Structures are given as structure tokens and as C-alpha cells.
Amino acid sequence: MKLPVIDQQPTSTCHSSSGGRNPYGGLSRPGMTRRSFLRRGAATTGGLAALAASLSPLRDLDSDDAPSVQKFLQKHYKEMDGADMEAALERIRNEVEHRYEVRPNIRDIKPMDGVEFVYALNLSRCIGCRRCVHACVEENNQSRDPEIQYIRVLEMPRGSMDIEDGNHHYDHETVPDESHFYMPIQCHQCANPPCVKVCPVEATWQEPDGITVVDYDWCIGCRYCEAACPYWARRFNFSKPTLPKADLNPDMSYLSNRPRQKGVMEKCHFCLHRTREGRMPACLEVCPTGARKFGNVLDPQSEVSQILRTKRVFVLKAEVGTLPRFFYYFDERDPFAQLTIESVDAKTVSAGSAP
Amino acid sequence: MSVQPLHSSSNASDPHGSGGSLSGYLIGLWFLVLAAILWFGSLDLETPAAPTPAFDRAALDFGPRRTMMLDPPTTNIAGFDQQCSACHNLFKSNWDGSRPLSQHTAIDLRHGLNDRCSNCHSDDNRDKLATYDGRELPFADVVTLCASCHGPIVRDWNRGTHGKTLGSWQRTSPDFQRLACTSCHDPHHPAYEPMKPLPGPHTLRMTEPSSDHGLHDEPSNNPLRRNWSIPADHNDDHSENGGDEG
Numbered sequence: 001m002k003l004p005v006i007d008q009q010p011t012s013t014c015h016s017s018s019g020g021r022n023p024y025g026g027l028s029r030p031g032m033t034r035r036s037f038l039r040r041g042a043a044t045t046g047g048l049a050a051l052a053a054s055l056s057p058l059r060d061l062d063s064d065d066a067p068s069v070q071k072f073l074q075k076h077y078k079e080m081d082g083a084d085m086e087a088a089l090e091r092i093r094n095e096v097e098h099r100y101e102v103r104p105n106i107r108d109i110k111p112m113d114g115v116e117f118v119y120a121l122n123l124s125r126c127i128g129c130r131r132c133v134h135a136c137v138e139e140n141n142q143s144r145d146p147e148i149q150y151i152r153v154l155e156m157p158r159g160s161m162d163i164e165d166g167n168h169h170y171d172h173e174t175v176p177d178e179s180h181f182y183m184p185i186q187c188h189q190c191a192n193p194p195c196v197k198v199c200p201v202e203a204t205w206q207e208p209d210g211i212t213v214v215d216y217d218w219c220i221g222c223r224y225c226e227a228a229c230p231y232w233a234r235r236f237n238f239s240k241p242t243l244p245k246a247d248l249n250p251d252m253s254y255l256s257n258r259p260r261q262k263g264v265m266e267k268c269h270f271c272l273h274r275t276r277e278g279r280m281p282a283c284l285e286v287c288p289t290g291a292r293k294f295g296n297v298l299d300p301q302s303e304v305s306q307i308l309r310t311k312r313v314f315v316l317k318a319e320v321g322t323l324p325r326f327f328y329y330f331d332e333r334d335p336f337a338q339l340t341i342e343s344v345d346a347k348t349v350s351a352g353s354a355p
Numbered sequence: 356m357s358v359q360p361l362h363s364s365s366n367a368s369d370p371h372g373s374g375g376s377l378s379g380y381l382i383g384l385w386f387l388v389l390a391a392i393l394w395f396g397s398l399d400l401e402t403p404a405a406p407t408p409a410f411d412r413a414a415l416d417f418g419p420r421r422t423m424m425l426d427p428p429t430t431n432i433a434g435f436d437q438q439c440s441a442c443h444n445l446f447k448s449n450w451d452g453s454r455p456l457s458q459h460t461a462i463d464l465r466h467g468l469n470d471r472c473s474n475c476h477s478d479d480n481r482d483k484l485a486t487y488d489g490r491e492l493p494f495a496d497v498v499t500l501c502a503s504c505h506g507p508i509v510r511d512w513n514r515g516t517h518g519k520t521l522g523s524w525q526r527t528s529p530d531f532q533r534l535a536c537t538s539c540h541d542p543h544h545p546a547y548e549p550m551k552p553l554p555g556p557h558t559l560r561m562t563e564p565s566s567d568h569g570l571h572d573e574p575s576n577n578p579l580r581r582n583w584s585i586p587a588d589h590n591d592d593h594s595e596n597g598g599d600e601g
Contacts, residue, residue, distance in 0.1 A: 053390030303515030
């Protein structure tokens, strides 16, 4: 590197005689007056202060926020072999134990052969009590503040099927409200899922048993899938998920309810850590009315197959061609439902007095 | 690296370069202000959502809603579980509904037209149930009793399209457990009482109800509503979507 050639001619009155006299014969930095020294010193100090301040948000980071090398180098779920997966699971075990002081029972559960999961929900029975919403939050380790809920219970005016009339903020003293019916919406696990199509990095895909899953370590947080979903079923971690240590559910799997990080997408996965081991989803088990039904549609005797054969069934937004695996159905009117002694007496009296 | 004589535009003494130098100072000052803001003002990265209201976690219990009566049927009298027959073998009851009950006053019988004890309970053996045609049934076989009136419901229950199944979705699993009628319904008043709903959503994308009450006759909190930003006095065809709610 060559030093700048300094023109020693007194072109400027500002150059004092103290500058430029040095053994290197004119290659020095002239003009180092007190003023310029203070000026440059102030600029340097200010610059360093600005650099320090611009880095100051790093003070708020803790060790959990910075990805480890192992996590950074981790492969896509489908490219991991058994050893890779075991290493990833061990890393997650350590991270969870470090953060929540509980050693989780995490595993990678594969789909069962000959099983395709389907959900059915009885709109005649749902009373909108929101127990499914909160059982899901407890089961799946969602962030508590801000809370992330996979299930959205819409309160719909009776007689309307326009879900834009729905309201999920209803707050009655008791439910069901007489003039409304209730329609819970969660991930419909479409057979033709638009969210999978739009993902630019294939961080979400459809498994052989019909469940659309997310690899939380592969998601880049672009939220295309959230925009693509016609059922508003995807949830984004806008901030770092907060989960009290006591509330952690240690029964988890890689593709379902392991703790997520800020900036990734998540959604209902039919509780695959439960259902792939034969158990029922949490929202179903907590439902007080039995409005929720779950099972294997490939088994002709399963409850969901019976519902599809014998009940009046519809899917939400059938016209968008997503082929959901989530069905709504109705019961026929129960002839005994509105029958009371008084109503029968009144009918008998009026019938008797008519002629 | 380019070599540049110091006496060119970067020299503060050059009268033509003084303007650029001043703006350099301003930029530097601006960076210092930004730095001060970053350093002293904490960067508030919190998500603007209220914490979820507390609620009773007992509401989230899995499992049957109530304990169904099994054989032999018992009732709690003065702190002791007693079999029904313990009293009814001594005291024959032939209540015909014409006078108030002296016992079992806690039973709130609201079962539609079915308002006589002996429609379901056996007159001869109080440890048994009985159908209307006199067949005695154990309490565990309550489904058969209910089936004598509620045909379509029991048909659906047999198919699995009514009622609740716990444990497993695999019918062959030992955990597969289809709950019987009285695991959910109180036989004396089978309709569910209205219950208090758990708190609604408090997430960023499903936020609190907006404060624009009066914007619609019944304000909709669905963020995806077509007409959510149309003011109240805007009275054209678009506002009819909100009008048919009320």
C-alpha cells in the first residue's frame, strides 16, 4: 500500500509549520494540529460508540437464541438418516433440558401403514365451550404469551353458512347461545394442500398418513403458507415463544410439539405424537360433548368411515379444491329434544279444544 | 487502493470541500443520536398482546364427564355408601307422582315426558333397571334401557357416530373405550346444562376485539371480513353484508 503523496506546497494558510517535519521526508500526515487531533479523536470515539450501540441489541440474546453449529448444519428431515435424526433428537433433548429443566421423551414417529387420518366434527353437538382450544395449547407446547392457538371456534348466526359472519371473540356467560351455532376450525390436513405448494424451501409437506407437517428447523419464516391457507390454520411465532417450565409437555416428537423458536410457522398436526401411537388427539379427549371424531378412513368400520357413509357431511370451502381431511356433519333432529310435559299438555289441550 | 492527494476535496481547508465536510458532520451526529437511542432506550420487542386470562385447569380434564352408576348401585346416605336394596327391601315405595318426594329430593328429574321412577327402575328389585315391558337390566347395561326409547341415537352410538370414544382410535386396541350413555348424560336430566366458555383468543393475529364499536350494528371481529373498514355512515350495497347479522 502506498501512502498518499502529500503536496508540500503551502497552498493553504491553514497548514502550520509544525506539520510535515519528520524523518520520512514528506510522507507524514501533516496538519495534525490540536484541532484536527480533537476532531479525529471525537469522530473515532463517536464511531466506536455508534458501533457499540448498534451491537447493543445483542445484549438481549441468550445462548438459546443463537443457533448452534450442529443445528445450522442439520439436514432436511427427509434427508436425515437414522444417525442424523438421533443426533438431532439428542441436541433437542439437551436444549429442552437446558431451557425447561425437564428431559423430554422426544422421538421421531413414522406414519403407520394402511392408515389415513380423518377428522369429523358434529356441528349439532358442538357447544362452543373452547375446551379443545386450551387442551390443544397445553398438549402442544404453544407459546403462552402471546398465546398461539391452533383451533379457532367461530360463533355463527343460525341460518348462515357464511364464515365471514363468524366471530371467534364471543364471550357469553354460558354457551351455547340460543341464536348461534359453533364451528371450530383448525388445520384441515388437505389432500391438495396449498400451503405445501407455496413453501419455497419444502419445510412443510404431506406425510403418507395425510398429516401435513412442518420441520421447524428448516422453516425460514416467509409465511407464504399462512397466506396460502384458506382455513387460516397456520400460526407464526412473531416473538420468542414463552412457555413456563411447569407447563412443558415432555411427551413430544420431532414433527409435532417440540418447542419452537421465534420466526417459524406451526399448526395443528392431529397430535401426531399421540395419534401415530394409537391414541386420540387431545382436542377430542377433552371435548365434553363428543362432537369430535377421529380415526382411520381406510378402515371401513372406523367411526369416521361410518360418519362419511351415514351422516350428512360437508367440507369447508369445497370450491377451492383443497380436498380437506376435516369434515363437518350434522345429526338429524332428535324427536325428543324439545319435548316436555308442558309442551305435550299444551298440544293435547289445544287439540282437544279445537273441535 | 486509489491514491488521492490530500489537498483535493477531502481537505477541510479547501473552500469547495467545506459543504461535504459539514454534511459528513451531520451524518456523524445523526449516527450518534441513533446510537444514543439504541443504547439508552431499550428496544421494545414485546408483542402487543395481552396475557391469556387465567381459567380453571380442571376444565381440561380428559376422560368421562361423569361417573356412571355401575352394579351394584349405591348411594351416599349420611356419609356411607349404601346399596339401593338396603332401604328398598324394607320400605316398599309406590310413589305415583301425586305428592312430593320424601326421599331422593336431590334428584332433579327433567327427562322430558319420562317423569316416573319406575319407567327405568325396576319396581321389584331396586338394584336393577327395567325397560317399559318389564325386563330387568343391570345398571351396566344402561345402553339397552336407553335404546328402548332413543332408537336413532343408539343406532348412531353403535356405529360410533354419536358419543365419545376415549383411549384409542383403533377398534382393536385394548385402550379403545366407547363411553356409555350415562358417562356423559345424567339420566335424570340428560340435556347438558349450559356451561361457561373458556377464554377466547389472545394472539397477535387473533387479537382483542377492535375498539371501533358502533362501526357496525354488531361489530365483527373477524379480521377477514369484507367490509371491516367501511365507516358506519357509508350506506351503499357493501354495508349490507354486515346488516344481515343483527
